[in-house]
Amino acid sequence: MTSPADLPAVLSVNLGTPRQVEWRGQQVTTAIWKQPVTGPIRVEGINFVGDDQADRRVHGGADKAVYAYAVEDYDWWSAQVGSLGPGTFGxxxxxxxxxxxAASIGDQWHVGTAVLEVAQPRTPCFKLGIRMGDDTFTRRFALGGRPGAYLRIVEPGLIEAGDQIRLVPASLPSISVGALASGNLTIDELIAVSADDRVPDGWRIAVDRELARR
Known part of the structure; x- marks a missing residue:
């Protein structure tokens, strides 16, 4: 029997706003530094209230409104690079x-008073390397096969640390976050992704290009 302590839950809500940091002799604007906050925080539109992204061309937006990362994946990384706290990966x-x-694109999370939907995996940019103080970490993160998940906001509401996550699985056929991030999809999976409007346009365009090459 599953106890409440073993149910999916939010350990930490982390927010941050853009700041300038010096990296390799240049000033870079980034909001990857996120800090845990207390109390219920409203999530609506394309963000948590009090959170922001530095460059909306590649970060944020409806299909990247909320980024989630699992403590179990942090444990895996910590064994390699040392202790990492909530919000380290932004x-x-x-x-x-x-x-x-293993989450599927289209899975819905009922968490707090909000409803979120898994939208896509993360494709890390160089700013993750800045956050980790290691230019090679962006590639290491991609190769690690633990991308975390971006979620879109289906229904706005309040979320706080300790909230349980009630999962409503995506209707089939669906593609997992890990499979989409891997790029190693079968023809049948590529066709399914191309036809799945829960998958963001950028991924579907890339899939259509891959189908045209095969």
Whole structure:
């Protein structure tokens, strides 16, 4: 029997706004530094209230409104690089007891008074390397196969640390976050992704290009 302590839940809500940091002799604007906050925080539109992104061309927007990363994946990384706290990878929600890599695009999370929907995996940019103080970390993160999940906001509401996550699985056929991030899809999977309007346009365009090459 599953106890409440083993159910999917939010361990931490993490917010941050853009700041300038010096990296390799240049000033870079980034909002990857996120800090845990207390109390219920409203999530609406394309963000948590009090959170922001530095460059909306590649970060944020409806299909990247909320980024989640699992404490179990942090444990895996910590064994390699040392202790890492919530928000280190720039996530808004640090979660427990939910396999984000196995999550399907279209899975819905009823959490707090909000409803979120898994939208896509993360493709890390160079700013993750800045956050980790290691230019090679962006590639290491991609190769690690633990991308975390971006979620869109289906219904606005309040979320706080300790909230349980009630999962409503995506209708089939669906593609997992890990499979989409891997790029190693079968023809049948590529066709399914191309036809799935829950998958963001950028991924579907890339899939259509891959189908045209095969």
């Amino acid at each position: 996530e808004n929600l640090t979660t427990a007891h939910i396999d984000l890599t």
